Every structure is written in structure tokens, then in C-alpha cells.
Amino acid sequence: MALLSEVKKNYGKLKNYVNGEWIDSTSGKYIDIENPTTGEIIGQVPMSSADETKAAIEAANEAWWAWRETPPITRARVFFKLKEVMEQHFENIARIMVQEQGKTIDEARGETRRTIENVETAAGIPTLMMGYGLEDGGAEGIDEEAVISPLGVFGAVCPFNFPAMIPYWFWPYAVAAGNTYIIKPSSQVPMTQNYLTKLVEEAGFPPGVLNIVNGSHEVSDTLMEHPKVKGISFVGSTPVAKYIYKKSAENGKRVQAQGGAKNSLVVMPDAVLDRTISNMLASFYGCAGQRCLAGSNLVAVGDVAEPLLKSFVERSKKIKVGYGMDESVNMGPVISAKAKTKVIEYIDGAEKEGAKVLLDGRKIKVPGYEKGHFVGPTVIDGVTPDMKIAKEEVFGPVVGYMRMNSLDEAIDFIHSSPFGNAASIYTQSGKLAREFRYRCQVGNVGINVGLVAAMAYFPFAGYKNSFFGDLHGQGQDAVRFFTDRKVVITRWF
Amino acid sequence: MVECDFPECNTFGSVIRFALELEKGASGVYEELAREPHAAPAAETFKTLAAAHKKRGELLEFTRQQKLNEMILEPIQDMNGKNYLIDTRTPKGVDVKAAAKFAGKIEETSARFYLDAAKIAKMLMAEAARIMDRLGKESQANKAKLDAL
Numbered sequence: 250m251a252l253l254s255e256v257k258k259n260y261g262k263l264k265n266y267v268n269g270e271w272i273d274s275t276s277g278k279y280i281d282i283e284n285p286t287t288g289e290i291i292g293q294v295p296m297s298s299a300d301e302t303k304a305a306i307e308a309a310n311e312a313w314w315a316w317r318e319t320p321p322i323t324r325a326r327v328f329f330k331l332k333e334v335m336e337q338h339f340e341n342i343a344r345i346m347v348q349e350q351g352k353t354i355d356e357a358r359g360e361t362r363r364t365i366e367n368v369e370t371a372a373g374i375p376t377l378m379m380g381y382g383l384e385d386g387g388a389e390g391i392d393e394e395a396v397i398s399p400l401g402v403f404g405a406v407c408p409f410n411f412p413a414m415i416p417y418w419f420w421p422y423a424v425a426a427g428n429t430y431i432i433k434p435s436s437q438v439p440m441t442q443n444y445l446t447k448l449v450e451e452a453g454f455p456p457g458v459l460n461i462v463n464g465s466h467e468v469s470d471t472l473m474e475h476p477k478v479k480g481i482s483f484v485g486s487t488p489v490a491k492y493i494y495k496k497s498a499e500n501g502k503r504v505q506a507q508g509g510a511k512n513s514l515v516v517m518p519d520a521v522l523d524r525t526i527s528n529m530l531a532s533f534y535g536c537a538g539q540r541c542l543a544g545s546n547l548v549a550v551g552d553v554a555e556p557l558l559k560s561f562v563e564r565s566k567k568i569k570v571g572y573g574m575d576e577s578v579n580m581g582p583v584i585s586a587k588a589k590t591k592v593i594e595y596i597d598g599a600e601k602e603g604a605k606v607l608l609d610g611r612k613i614k615v616p617g618y619e620k621g622h623f624v625g626p627t628v629i630d631g632v633t634p635d636m637k638i639a640k641e642e643v644f645g646p647v648v649g650y651m652r653m654n655s656l657d658e659a660i661d662f663i664h665s666s667p668f669g670n671a672a673s674i675y676t677q678s679g680k681l682a683r684e685f686r687y688r689c690q691v692g693n694v695g696i697n698v699g700l701v702a703a704m705a706y707f708p709f710a711g712y713k714n715s716f717f718g719d720l721h722g723q724g725q726d727a728v729r730f731f732t733d734r735k736v737v738i739t740r741w742f
Numbered sequence: 743m744v745e746c747d748f749p750e751c752n753t754f755g756s757v758i759r760f761a762l763e764l765e766k767g768a769s770g771v772y773e774e775l776a777r778e779p780h781a782a783p784a785a786e787t788f789k790t791l792a793a794a795h796k797k798r799g800e801l802l803e804f805t806r807q808q809k810l811n812e813m814i815l816e817p818i819q820d821m822n823g824k825n826y827l828i829d830t831r832t833p834k835g836v837d838v839k840a841a842a843k844f845a846g847k848i849e850e851t852s853a854r855f856y857l858d859a860a861k862i863a864k865m866l867m868a869e870a871a872r873i874m875d876r877l878g879k880e881s882q883a884n885k886a887k888l889d890a891l
């Protein structure tokens with residue numbers, strides 16, 4: 250099977266997009282962007298300075314009032330145009346993502362679809378941000394209403410695992426609601442957002458409404474400190490999410506900060522094994538395990554443990570690892586050499602703690618891609634709740650296989666985790682499923698679904714150390730995060 | 743001869759790619775048959791079928807773009823692409839009967855591929871399964887049309 254072609258071999262030095270113009274960074278500092286599959290350098294991203302970030306904030310603030318005065322239906326029309334342009338460029342968006350992030354083309358197409366779905370949902374803004382009122386709500390002859398208003402400039406600090414979609418959990422809702430926006434893409438995967446922003450430009454958003462500032466913590470810190478920025482959205486690891494939450498709050502900003510995860514998939518004895526395994530493979534190995542919703546612990550309850558393990562390992566062996574531009578590949582590499590080392594250290598550590606590596610992805614060789622950061626599917630048996638591998642986020646294609654005696658024990662184990670992103674149960678029993686969804690203290694619950702990825706019109710939830718804030722990304726939550734309610738009481742003499 | 747590059751069918755994308763190659767092969771074969779002098783009485787039928795298969799390719803690309811849900815992108819097993827390979831070496835100098843027989847085999851294989859793919863896709867992506875089912879039934883109808891030539 251021939252590989253799909255790359256959009257470009259090399260994207261050169263990326264620029265920032267500020268006030269409707271593509272401008273070179275003045276910092277003079279660039280870092281390389283690596284294709285994690287081939288090891289090739291495919292571009293360079295600037296490390297923009299605090300001053301450059303401040304200039305973008307000023308531009309966004311300048312653009313705000315005119316955009317705020319643009320009627321919601323007119324703002325929505327620009328999003329309809331953006332959707333149309335994105336559909337035309339669908340395949341290019343997906344292929345750039347494969348090239349810079351390493352995911353498979355199916356995963357990249359799926360992510361592109363979800364990115365567009367957020368644009369489609371945000372285009373419903375005239376309905377989404379309607380207020381409410383009550384005649385004589387204040388007293389006889391005094392009416393009261395709550396109008397929903399935008400606030401100004403918002404910013405997002407984004408991760409590497411979903412280069413297209415995650416910024417779109419936020420900015421379309423913010424901008425559709427009448428705010429202006431600054432995105433700091435991940436410096437490991439900035440090209441997808443760069444390409445998408447060219448489409449934003451083509452769609453006709455006014456200058457300054459959406460801005461892209463590439464860089465690192467200097468950009469993030471400036472966004473969090475600047476008085477004209479009203480709120481920050483973040484997705485990444487828990488330590489950084491805590492830092493972002495604290496620092497932004499100290500500066501009086503709204504925050505939604507999505508952190509790490511340690512998701513358990515619980516299989517009950519009555520589960521339909523064949524379907525369950527297929528679904529779990531997608532959860533554990535999809536995006537090489539680098540999803541905050543990826544399965545990490547496989548918890549077998551009761552006598553399903555042995556047959557499940559045997560079949561799961563057999564099916565895991567069939568996962569085809571390679572370059573995502575090959576449509577028959579099931580799994581690509583992890584993002585970097587550093588990430589690979591970290592994943593391998595977790596596997597080594599589990600072995601030292603007494604677990605048994607039944608399927609070992611540490612030494613995988615992918616012919617033709619010797620410089621790729623591959624870790625093959627890995628299944629570790631005999632994992633117990635006290636082991637590091639059972640507790641910490643690995644962010645790689647590693648399955649910790651655990652055996653428990655009851656659903657109670659499995660739920661207690663899920664609750665022992667400091668994370669609360671997702672948990673799933675596989676069962677044919679409505680009673681057990683109901684009990685699981687009712688009791689589990691996690692933000693996303695799956696019933697026979699191992700990848701509980703909320704659609705654009707639902708919030709991407711998260712509890713405990715997996716989320717800091719109260720209003721989530723996507724849908725109505727996002728609209729509420731990016732707006733405030735203004736109460737107006739009216740009386741006429 | 744129409745060059746096709748059939749992948750193994752183990753992912754949603756590769757199943758769609760396989761289908762696209764089937765459509766490219768079928769369309770190309772019909773175009774070549776339409777130019778066969780001894781099969782001239784059926785040239786219009788072959789041209790129509792060539793155009794129909796091109797359109798089916800567009801529908802498949804639309805399906806790949808619009809009907810994909812990354813939440814349920816499960817690996818596909820039990821679908822061996824080798825069972826659905828088609829012969830795209832269009833015979834030369836054939837009459838209507840022989841041309842229809844050759845094309846009929848392609849439609850028969852395509853129908854089998856799509857109907858099998860629909861069964862598998864139904865468990866993963868119901869919307870895509872409906873398209874596969876429709877294409878399978880269309881291929882069965884095409885086969886019947888060719889048999890009547």
C-alpha cells in the first residue's frame with residue numbers, strides 16, 4: 250500500500266498571526282519541529298517574546314469592541330464560511346497532523362471532523378447566548394432581564410496531542426460570543442494550527458479577532474499576567490494545569506484548566522468479549538495512548554480475567570505500528586524521544602515492582618522508520634493498586650492489567666486515584682452500568698465505550714486533578730465561560 | 743489495464759481506500775469496454791456504468807470525511823482484502839456477451855465486498871454501513887443489468 254503524500258516536506262520558519270497579518274517573530278529564537286515518525290525536521294517555530302505577546306493582546310483588545318457590536322447572526326455567518334473552507338481543506342489538515350504529531354490518518358481525519366463540529370456548534374451562537382427576562386420581574390411595572398455579554402480578550406495554551414481540535418474547544422465559542430482570542434499552540438505541533446489559521450483568514454474574520462502567538466512559557470505567562478486578558482483555557486499535564494489555574498486566578502482571570510488522567514476500563518464477567526476487546530484496543534492504543542481519555546488500567550472483575558487477558562494480548566499483537574500516512578496502520582509513534590524514554594521507564598518500573606510484561610513494546614523496530622519514536626503495544630499483567638504504573642499517567646500505549654473480585658473493589662480503586670477524567674464499564678447488565686455511572690467520581694463515564702470523548706455540543710468534563718475550574722470546554726459550558734450575565738432592571742416613568 | 747493498489751482491510755480508512763480502488767478499477771474497465779469495437783452495441787451502458795462508479799468514488803470520499811467518528815475507530819478484523827480483489831486487465835477484442843461477463847465479475851465481487859463491509863461497519867459506524875449496503879445492492883443491480891445484455 251502506497252503512503253499518502255505529505256502536504257509539504259518542510260514548512261520553513263513559522264510566523265505569528267497578529268492583527269490580521271503574518272509576521273516574523275522578532276525574538277530571533279526558533280526551535281525545530283520534528284516528524285516523530287521519520288525524525289525529519291519539518292519546520293521551525295518561533296519562541297516569541299513577552300513584548301510580542303503584549304502586542305497581540307493589544308491588537309485583540311483593539312478589535313474587540315467592533316466585533317462585540319457585530320450582531321451574533323453576522324458573527325455566525327463567518328463561522329459558516331469557516332466550516333465550508335475547512336471542509337475543502339479537510340484532507341490537508343489531517344495530513345499535516347499526521348506529519349507533525351504522528352497519529353494515524355484515520356485518527357487525524359477523526360480529529361479534523363471534531364474540529365469542524367466545534368465550528369458548527371459555535372455557529373449556533375444566536376441561540377446559545379440568548380438571555381432571559383421577566384415582565385414585572387422586579388415589581389409591578391418594573392421588568393427584569395439577564396442579558397449575556399462577551400467580556401473581551403481570552404487566550405488558550407494548548408497541548409501536543411490534538412493539534413487541531415483542542416484550540417477549537419475554546420476559541421470558536423469565545424469569538425462567536427463576541428470576544429477576541431489569542432492561541433498559543435503547542436511548540437511541538439504548531440503547523441496544523443498555522444494552516445487552520447490561514448483558513449480563518451480566508452473565511453473573513455476581521456483583523457485582531459483571532460491571533461496566533463507561537464512560543465513557550467514566556468507567551469503563556471504574559472497571557473496570564475496581562476490585565477486585558479479576561480480568561481485562560483488550558484489543556485496539558487496536572488502540574489502545569491495547577492500552575493495555570495493558580496497564576497491566572499491570582500491575576501483575577503477566569504480559568505478552565507484540563508489536567509492529566511489515569512483512566513480505568515472495567516470489564517465485568519457478562520461483557521461481550523469480542524466487541525469489548527475491539528473497543529478497548531481503540532482506547533488503549535489510539536493516538537499511541539496519548540489521549541487524556543485513553544484507557545490505562547484494564548480492570549478485569551471475577552472469572553473473566555483469564556479469557557479476557559488471553560484474547561486481549563492476541564489482538565494487541567495484531568496492532569500494526571508505522572507511519573500514519575499508511576491507511577492500514579493502527580498506531581503511530583509517541584511524540585518525542587523524551588516521551589518514549591518516559592514510557593519505557595514506566596514499563597521498566599512496573600517490572601521492577603513485580604508485574605509481568607506479557608507483550609513488550611519497548612524494543613519495537615519499524616522497518617524504514619528507525620528514527621521514529623515508537624513504543625509498541627504493551628500489556629503488563631499482575632499490576633496491583635499500589636504500583637506506580639497503576640497510579641500515574643503514562644501517556645503511551647501501555648496497558649496495566651489488574652484483577653479484582655467485585656465492582657465495588659473496582660470503583661474503590663477508581664476513587665483512590667487523584668485523577669477523575671474518565672472511567673468505563675463493559676457489561677450487559679443495566680443494573681451494574683447504572684451503579685457505575687451513578688457512583689463513579691469522574692467527569693466522563695463510558696458504558697461499553699472506552700473512549701468517552703464528548704461531542705462538541707457537550708462539555709469535555711473532568712473531576713479532581715483532571716480539571717481545575719468549573720466551566721468546561723465545548724458547548725454551553727464554553728459559551729458560559731466566555732460570557733457573563735448582566736442583569737438589567739427597567740422602569741419607565 | 744487499470745492500475746489499482748489494494749490495501750489490507752484493517753482500519754476504517756483502509757476499507758474506504760479499498761473501496762475507492764474498486765471504484766477506480768471498475769470505472770476504468772467500463773471506459774475501456776466502451777471503446778471495444780465488437781462491444782459497441784453496449785457502449786452506452788458501459789459509459790453510464792463508468793460514470794456511476796466514478797460518482798460512487800465521490801460518495802465514498804464524502805463518507806470518509808463526514809461519517810467518521812474517532813470515538814469508535816476500532817481495528818477491523820475478519821475482513822480479508824484478498825477475497826475481494828478484482829481483475830482489471832480488460833480483455834481486448836471482446837463482444838458484448840464476453841465484455842458483460844467480465845464486468846459482471848467485478849460487480850459481483852464489489853457487491854460481496856460492500857455487503858460484507860456493511861455488516862462489519864454496522865457494529866462500528868452505522869451511517870457508513872448504510873452507504874456500504876447501498877453500494878452493494880447497486881452492484882447487484884448492475885450485475886443483473888449486465889447479465890441481461
